[in-house]
Amino acid sequence: MTNDTPLLEARGLTKRFPGVIANDQVDLVLHRGEILGLLGENGAGKSTLVKMLFGIHQPDEGEILLRGERITNDGPGESIARGISMVHQHFQLVPPLTVAENIVLGAEPVRGLRFDKGAANDRVREISERYGLTVEPTDVVEQLPVGLQQRVEILKALYRGAELLILDEPTAVLTPQETDELLAILRDLAATGVGIIFITHKLREVLDVTDRVTVLRRGKSVGTVATAEATSASLAELMVGRSVVLRVDKTAAEPSEPVLTTSELRVRDDRKRELVSGVDLEVRSGEILGIAGVEGNGQRELVEAVTGVRPIHAGHATIVGQRVAHDPRSVRELGVAYIPEDRERDGLVGVYSIADNLVLTSYHTAPFARTGVRQFPAIRQLATKLVERFDVRTPSIETPVSSLSGGNKQKVIVARELSVENQLVVASQPTRGVDVGSIEFIHQQLIDARDKGAAVLLVSAELDEIFALADRIAVIYEGRIVAELDPNTTSREEVGLYMAGGG
Amino acid sequence: MGDASWLRQLVLPALAVVLGLFAGALLILISGDNPLTAYGGLLEGALGSWEGVGRTLDKATPLVMGGLAVAFAFKAGLFNIGGQGQLLLGAAFAGWVGYFFDLPAIIHIPFALIVGGLAASVLGATAGLLKATRGTHEVISTIMLNFVAANFTEWLVSRDGPWNDPDGGALARTPEILPSAELPRIGDLPVGFLVAVAAAALMWWVVRKSTLGFEIQTVGANPRAAKYAGISVTRITVVAMGISAFLAGVGGAIQTLGVNGRFEPGFNTGLGFDGITIALLARTNSLAVVPAALLIGALDAGSTLMQSRTDVEPEIISVIQAFILFFVAAPSAVRWLLRLRADAIESDDMQLASGWGA
Known part of the structure; x- marks a missing residue:
């Protein structure tokens, strides 16, 4: 399907930000009808690269050729006019408007001075049929599931005549089924001649759908390979720069006493909607219970309730026999470690040094404080030890965590939470947005905690992670546990079905 | 906030002061006076004699305390503009304590x-409690409590109030404090200023x-992380x-x-509100509050002599202060005026506006 002139070619793109070279002499070629995977760890420069292609950033050096002609990108508006569109990770949709209204927004069909709703619906129906992307034009976007919202984003791009589509981590928010549908859609789109740049850190998807893969590492392109000739291991190695163990070894669980028990647990969100509706769970010492589910099905509220961050509305939770109160400190004092889902917002103080973040939960206890006075030598000693032991890549323990990469930020949290002995470890999306090398490390730490006798409650939207770690799987759907499964006898498909509310 | 950057942190306030004085000079020039004579008088009145220095220190003392108040609340991400009340x-x-109790000075003061x-802290804590439990924005509640405090104190010392000076006739005021409650001066140096420096x-x-x-500071920098870590934000x-x-x-x-x-x-x-200017100028650093308040x-303190030397109204001082505040709060204006590069001025942690909507 490839022509002689590439659809898009980037030569020697370089972008510097104060203190870092985000992209260093990056080359990239995309043909018509091709799906190019853009793979790299967090902070490898994938986003910077596509932002240059899309005209959000200006390259400091190098050139971009579209259909063989050199272009200077003057902004996203210009790019869209040239047929380049980008589907961002966070959708750029107007929730209360309909599907058709969202798609035509900015280029609305008009009759006189009035918006022609009928024409909009017709056109949307037409392109939706042409590309096999089924949507109902009159549906209101905020009532659609995430997978369909993403489809609306893609249609928006196609409506604007996109010949080149950039997708930034499009599968991060999807269920396994939705992911499969998206990948099929992308293949169909490519067959019509659209060139697609697909950013991801999931190797399985890259192998599934792309024709070629360009791998970035620390701002440099370390190679472009034909997908047919690549394997998970070879891609991971290119990405990280060393060989990576993709499966963690773990022995069978030896569960003993129950540590966390919930009974008829009901939890409400801030708007008083009940998001956890009667959950009974038991996590025993020495086992990992994996909670699988599409985001927004009550996982967050469940975890916040058992860690004391959010009040329990009805029912109760006990940890080592103690009733959980709405008081995070008292829960922590029972021996609970907590790796929150949103590390930047909930787990770290960005402006604080690594050292201060490492004592964020223990700053008031000996030896880090005496009679209300902080003891900096003890804090520094701990930080030096943990940075070394947990392999946090940083120039110094005084470095503000906001300047660390996603993986290293998460290592700071993992070091803080898992460097002490715990009764219960609550880990919510512990490897989201974390690079392959760090995922391996964090998984090992969770297994080690289990082997030392902790009960581990793992919440993850990533089935790979659930299957890699969990000794038992509980699927949560609309605030209820809809299935408890044995990872050795169930399949990804079965879990996926329960996650989607089927089964 | 590295160690080497403290000098860079001084750049913005220093430029703001220079630009503020420059703007003031322009206004003096427009009103037909010589800015050099005016500023000469200002300088001499403020620092030209020991008496002038003492007056400057007297004026600076409540400003130090007001500046510290604003700076301290800001560390917790709170904007206390109730300094006045x-x-x-x-x-x-x-x-009241000063006239009502008869105690030895060492205890009385x-x-x-x-x-x-x-x-005062009852008033502030009330605003804090409203914020923490009811979500009332502290900017609104502290402003409103200013009126409560102003009217309450006025009533206390009015003719119907309990603390009225019986010898004051119609005047609303307390009796004079006892000598044992007076904060002394060491020469021209007011001890009150030393108290303020100690507080800083x-x-x-x-x-x-x-x-x-x-x-x-954790609550100020990231209240959610503070809560997750077990700190009671309330x-x-x-x-x-x-x-x-x-x-x-x-x-x-x-x-x-x-x-x-x-x-x-x-x-x-207006004294309470000057605390905001000071805290901004000092970039909420408590030690820097002292020189900012002195300025x-x-x-x-110098405005009286300036006025007697020239025809410049003392209100020009308020205008200069307003300019300084404006430039400190709007680093991009300073950058534009002086054609500076974007990174020449540190303005990272000075998002006072972050108090809103948080």
């Missing part, structure tokens, strides 16, 4: 300062070295507002005990 309460209660501070040093220590300071919000108001209240108490000798309502129009205090 807190200062009034502190001044009134210190005045600290007792009056602390009672003044505590009275103490605040620096609390913020940098104590677990309370760590909790307050408690810290109340405590931080209480301490912030305590500082403002002590500022008012010093004014009563060291300068006015009694409490009279309306003695300090503003000197402008006030």
Whole structure:
């Protein structure tokens, strides 16, 4: 399907930000009808690269050729006019408007001075049929599931005549089924001649759908390979720069006493909607219970309730026999470690040094404080030890965590939470947005905690992670546990079905 | 916030002061006077004699306390603009302790300062409690409590009030404080100023070295992470507002005990609000609050001599202060005026506007 002139070619793109070279002499070629995977760890420069292609950033050096002609990108508006569109990770949709209204927004069909709703619906129906992307034009976007919202984003791009589509981590928010549908859609789109740049850190998807893969590492392109000739291991190695163990070894669980028990647990969100509706769970010492589910099905509220961050509305939770109160400190004092889902917002103080973040939960206890006075030598000693032991890549323990990469930020949290002995470890999306090398490390730490006798409650939207770690799987759907499964006898498909509310 | 960047942190305030004085000079020129003569008078009035220096220190003292109050609350991510009311309460209660109790000076003075501070901290903690439990924005509640404090203190010393001076006739004021409550001067150096400097040093220590300071800064930097880590955001919000108001209240108490000798309502129009200027100029660093307050205090103290040397109205000082505040709060304006590169001015942690909507 490839022509002689590439659809898009980037030569020697370089972008510097104060203190870092985000992209260093990056080359990239995309043909018509091709799906190019853009793979790299967090902070490898994938986003910077596509932002240059899309005209959000200006390259400091190098050139971009579209259909063989050199272009200077003057902004996203210009790019869209040239047929380049980008589907961002966070959708750029107007929730209360309909599907058709969202798609035509900015280029609305008009009759006189009035918006022609009928024409909009017709056109949307037409392109939706042409590309096999089924949507109902009159549906209101905020009532659609995430997978369909993403489809609306893609249609928006196609409506604007996109010949080149950039997708930034499009599968991060999807269920396994939705992911499969998206990948099929992308293949169909490519067959019509659209060139697609697909950013991801999931190797399985890259192998599934792309024709070629360009791998970035620390701002440099370390190679472009034909997908047919690549394997998970070879891609991971290119990405990280060393060989990576993709499966963690773990022995069978030896569960003993129950540590966390919930009974008829009901939890409400801030708007008083009940998001956890009667959950009974038991996590025993020495086992990992994996909670699988599409985001927004009550996982967050469940975890916040058992860690004391959010009040329990009805029912109760006990940890080592103690009733959980709405008081995070008292829960922590029972021996609970907590790796929150949103590390930047909930787990770290960005402006604080690594050292201060490492004592964020223990700053008031000996030896880090005496009679209300902080003891900096003890804090520094701990930080030096943990940075070394947990392999946090940083120039110094005084470095503000906001300047660390996603993986290293998460290592700071993992070091803080898992460097002490715990009764219960609550880990919510512990490897989201974390690079392959760090995922391996964090998984090992969770297994080690289990082997030392902790009960581990793992919440993850990533089935790979659930299957890699969990000794038992509980699927949560609309605030209820809809299935408890044995990872050795169930399949990804079965879990996926329960996650989607089927089964 | 590295060690080497403290010099860079000085760039913006210094430029703001220079530009503020420059703008003032332009205005003086337009009104037909010689800016050099005017500023000469200003300088001489503020620093030209020991008496002038003493006057500058007197003016600077409540400004230090007001600046510390704003800076301290800001560490917890709170914007206390109730310094005015807190200062009034502190001044009134210190005045009451000053005339009502007969104690040896060594007890009387600290007792009056602390009672003044505590009275104010009740007001601040109320705003903190409203914020933490009901979500009432502290900017709104502290502004409104300013009126409560102003009217309450006025009633206390009015003819119908309990603390009225029987010898004052129609005047609303407390009786004169006893000599044992007077904050003395060492030569021209007011002891009240030393108290303020000690408060600045103490605040620096609390913020940098104590677990309370760590909790307050954590809540200020990321309240969600603070909550997840087990810090009670409610408690810290109340405590931080209480301490912030305590500082403002002590500022008012010093004014009563060291300068006015009694409490009279309306003695300090605007003084509480100057704390915001000072805290901004000092970039909420408690040690930097002292020189910032001295600068503003000197402008006030020198204005009388400036006026007698030229025809420049003392209001020009307020205009200069407003310009300085404007430039500190709008670093991009400074950058544009001086054609500076974007990274020449540190303005990272000075998003005071972040208090809104948080």
